[in-house]
Amino acid sequence: MxxxxxxxxxxxxxxxxxxxxxxxxxxQRGDSAALxxxxxxxxxxxxxxxxxxxxxxxxxxxxxxxxxxxxxxxxxxxxxxxxxxxxxxxxxxxxxxxxxxxxxxxxxxxxxxxxxxxxxxxxxxxxxxxxxxxxxxxxxxxxxxxxxxxxxxxxxRPQSGNGKAPKEPLQLETYANTCDVQVPKSTGRQYAAVSGDRNPIHLYTLTARMFGFPRAIAHGMWSKARVLSLLEQQSDWQDGGFTIHCDFRKPLFMPASAMLNWQASAGGLDYQLLNSKGNIPHLSGYVQWHA
Structure with missing residues (x-):
């Protein structure tokens, strides 16, 4: 019902x-996917x-x-x-x-x-x-x-078996455009105050450690919003309707220096938010303009 x-x-x-x-x-019963x-x-x-x-x-x-x-x-x-x-x-x-x-x-x-x-x-x-x-x-x-x-x-869900599945090597493509992104230590608390999302993993080192993280990590939707705010400032940004997709990949621990990397694609932009060395992706995705 x-x-x-x-x-x-x-x-x-x-x-x-x-x-x-x-x-x-x-x-939840068994492997049922019914919600x-x-x-x-x-x-x-x-x-x-x-x-x-x-x-x-x-x-x-x-x-x-x-x-x-x-x-x-x-x-x-x-x-x-x-x-x-x-x-x-x-x-x-x-x-x-x-x-x-x-x-x-x-x-x-x-x-x-x-x-x-x-x-x-x-x-x-x-x-x-x-x-x-x-x-x-x-x-x-x-x-x-x-x-x-x-x-x-x-x-x-807990993984069955004794060993961990082998990790696939990260495949990173380098895009033509890059700018620095600074993530202060207080970013999680500032975003929580305005968004209402007060998940403990985003607030303090102490509360993040309770859930197995060494430091607080930035909200994924803050990271996506920060990327969008920077892309909108570029000369090739188009106003109007669009779709913006992202995959959340590796945690962005705060404080951090990161880099936004992007390029023009057919009908939009491809982007990725990387660590300061450019070898770990925090998120990646694309923007597609609507006709």
């Missing part, structure tokens, strides 16, 4: 949702305000009449939590890994424009490391679809 939760003008509070994230989950039919809607959310300005500063966006293409992801984040912390979802929120992300901007969204947001669970399937599933987000303005997002999320 489909279960939809609707909110009007005000998103669900984050604190109760984080409390729900700590509750025990029902164990509950869940969705959540927020009717009437304004895209402007002080939070948008803070977001621009944290991610490096210049101010335009349109909001950054990654901003609706932040507006929808409480709905993401509402769906993922539902008691019928059979895995815990903490420990889920965001592995891929697509954003499709059908047209620029004006600052202050009102949106209706919808979040739902999509397809799921078994992979070698566990279960991957899609979290789907859509934004409508005056009833028309203006923005979409597909987040692919991995629920890790």
């Amino acid at each position: 489909s279960q939809n939760t609707e909110y009007r003008n005000q998103p669900p509070g984050l604190l109760p949702l984080y409390g729900r994230a700590l509750l025990p989950r029902k164990k 509950p039919d869940l969705s959540a809607q927020l009717i009437g959310v304004a895209t402007g305000g002080s939070d948008l300005n803070r977001y621009r500063r944290v991610c490096g966006f210049e101010r335009h009449r349109a909001v950054p293409a990654t901003w609706p992801h932040v507006l929808a984040f409480p709905l993401h939590l509402r769906v993922l912390t539902d008691s019928r979802v059979p895995f815990p929120l903490l420990g889920l890994v965001h592995v891929r992300n697509w954003i499709i901007q059908h047209r620029p969204i004006g600052e202050g424009e009102n949106l209706d947001l919808d979040v739902s669970l999509g397809e799921a399937g078994q992979v070698s490391k566990g279960l991957e599933f899609e979290l789907l987000t859509r934004a409508r303005s005056a009833g028309r679809l203006v923005w979409e997002e597909i987040s692919t999320i991995l629920f890790l």
Whole structure:
């Protein structure tokens, strides 16, 4: 049975949702990839305000009449939590890994424009490391679809066997254009304050070590937004509708010096965010202009 939760003008509070994230989950049966039919809607959310300005500063966006293409992801984040912390979802929120992300901007969204947001669970399937599933987000303005997002999320399962699978060597292509990206130690906390995403692995060294990381790592969606903010400043950037895809690859530990590497491609751009030596990819993807 489909279960939809609707909110009007005000998103669900984050604190109760984080409390729900700590509750025990029902164990998933066997290798079943079946997920509950869940969705959540927020009717009437304004895209402007002080939070948008803070977001621009944290991610490096210049101010335009349109909001950054990654901003609706932040507006929808409480709905993401509402769906993922539902008691019928059979895995815990903490420990889920965001592995891929697509954003499709059908047209620029004006600052202050009102949106209706919808979040739902999509397809799921078994992979070698566990279960991957899609979290789907859509934004409508005056009833028309203006923005979409597909987040692919991995629920890790313990690997069988005694040994680890051999790692394939990284295949990195060097693109023509490069610029430096500085990631201060406080980036995770600044992004958490404006996005609401307070996963402990992004905040402090101490909290990240609790989950097996030597230092705090940057949010994947901050990294994607920072890349987009830099690409938008290039002379060959095109305004209008576009799709931006990325694969989240290796953690970006903070503080860090990284480099954005990109090149023009047929109908868009290819890009990768690398470490300062250029031999480890933190994320990679492409931008495709819409005709």
